[in-house]
Amino acid sequence: MTAPSDALSRRLSFLAELEKLKSVTRQSRLVDGSRNENSAEHSWHLAMFAMVLAPHAPGVDVGRVIELLLVHDIVEIDAGDVPYHLAGKDLAKIAEAENAAAARLYGLLPGAEGQRLRALWDEFEAAETPEARFAKGLDRLQPVLLNLMTDGGTWDDFAVTEEQVMARCGPPIEGASPDLWAAATDLIRAHFAARRADA
Amino acid sequence: MTAPSDALSRRLSFLAELEKLKSVTRQSRLVDGSRNENSAEHSWHLAMFAMVLAPHAPGVDVGRVIELLLVHDIVEIDAGDVPYHLAGKDLAKIAEAENAAAARLYGLLPGAEGQRLRALWDEFEAAETPEARFAKGLDRLQPVLLNLMTDGGTWDDFAVTEEQVMARCGPPIEGASPDLWAAATDLIRAHFAARRADA
Numbered sequence: 001m002t003a004p005s006d007a008l009s010r011r012l013s014f015l016a017e018l019e020k021l022k023s024v025t026r027q028s029r030l031v032d033g034s035r036n037e038n039s040a041e042h043s044w045h046l047a048m049f050a051m052v053l054a055p056h057a058p059g060v061d062v063g064r065v066i067e068l069l070l071v072h073d074i075v076e077i078d079a080g081d082v083p084y085h086l087a088g089k090d091l092a093k094i095a096e097a098e099n100a101a102a103a104r105l106y107g108l109l110p111g112a113e114g115q116r117l118r119a120l121w122d123e124f125e126a127a128e129t130p131e132a133r134f135a136k137g138l139d140r141l142q143p144v145l146l147n148l149m150t151d152g153g154t155w156d157d158f159a160v161t162e163e164q165v166m167a168r169c170g171p172p173i174e175g176a177s178p179d180l181w182a183a184a185t186d187l188i189r190a191h192f193a194a195r196r197a198d199a
Numbered sequence: 200m201t202a203p204s205d206a207l208s209r210r211l212s213f214l215a216e217l218e219k220l221k222s223v224t225r226q227s228r229l230v231d232g233s234r235n236e237n238s239a240e241h242s243w244h245l246a247m248f249a250m251v252l253a254p255h256a257p258g259v260d261v262g263r264v265i266e267l268l269l270v271h272d273i274v275e276i277d278a279g280d281v282p283y284h285l286a287g288k289d290l291a292k293i294a295e296a297e298n299a300a301a302a303r304l305y306g307l308l309p310g311a312e313g314q315r316l317r318a319l320w321d322e323f324e325a326a327e328t329p330e331a332r333f334a335k336g337l338d339r340l341q342p343v344l345l346n347l348m349t350d351g352g353t354w355d356d357f358a359v360t361e362e363q364v365m366a367r368c369g370p371p372i373e374g375a376s377p378d379l380w381a382a383a384t385d386l387i388r389a390h391f392a393a394r395r396a397d398a
């Protein structure tokens with residue numbers, strides 16, 4: 001029996017390791033309430049957000065946005081998911097755990113290939129290029145849309161107020177696309193207004 | 200309150216509908232055995248296969264392969280997943296259900312945008328372009344890799360033999376990439392040889 005080439009073996013090992021992202025659980029529930037979302041299906045959903053919402057980000061290279069979103073949560077295989085509403089997060093400790101995760105996981109691939117994927121993750125995290133800003137904005141928009149579809153969803157679990165949603169989601173979503181943020185603002189305000197009317 | 204533009208509303212409705220792909224269950228189990236894989240996380244995993252295994256498909260437009268894989272299972276939201284080992288499948292009936300699903304789901308989007316995504320799905324199904332052939336080959340390779348990692352996985356459930364795996368997976372994987380198929384062949388033969396040695 002001939003073993004696959006070393007490069008191919010390493011690619012297959014990395015792909016097999018990615019399997020674990022399907023078991024990393026996020027705070028958001030599926031819209032049908034049946035269970036929490038995992039980071040693998042979340043990444044797929046976000047890649048579809050990029051494909052479909054591309055008209056709201058003129059001039060942005062959507063192919064690279066998709067790549068950024070496909071890899072953006074891979075470090076969670078080792079470092080876990082950190083909800084952005086979590087109070088008292090130790091940002092330095094989280095960054096350290098995520099950097100160690102990136103070194104181990106992308107290190108499974110042949111050198112230059114691992115470095116290319118790692119660079120995509122670094123680009124996403126830095127949020128400086130138009131592509132990374134659009135990707136980050138979609139990563140914020142998706143849970144907002146899911147929460148709006150589940151009558152508040154995890155906002156209720158964490159007692160998140162309208163002002164907090166606006167303050168936390170506004171800058172990244174508006175930075176990604178002003179018209180997406182205008183639409184999201186309307187939907188968020190309508191949701192909380194309906195809540196007040198019910199109360 | 201201003202409503203989002205009609206085009207944006209339709210894009211958001213489509214993205215909300217995609218949520219349901221996270222609840223479409225496939226035959227393959229996760230490698231840790233905890234549950235069956237769903238079609239959304241499967242689609243993410245396949246997009247990563249395309250990114251990582253691109254060196255085995257020289258000349259292929261990987262960006263389009265990724266798009267083909269992101270959309271390839273969306274029709275399952277209405278039509279469900281049809282395992283390729285299923286005996287006595289009514290192919291005409293499946294095609295009819297999938298076509299109706301494509302019409303409804305892609306019809307949620309503004310016309311030209313829905314047509315573009317629908318055309319990607321048609322391209323995948325036709326398996327004629329190099330991109331679609333590579334995408335189809337990866338769709339076959341992924342469950343093989345998962346089965347090999349779970350000591351036979353769903354091959355055992357369906358009493359699938361070495362000859363059946365070779366016959367069903369060989370043409371699409373070899374059509375996608377001869378060296379990927381050479382590597383897969385070695386791994387499949389080693390798996391069944393070890394099984395015979397155990398028996």
Ligand SMILES: [Ca+2]
Nearest residue numbers: 271272280338
């Ligand atoms: Ca499939």
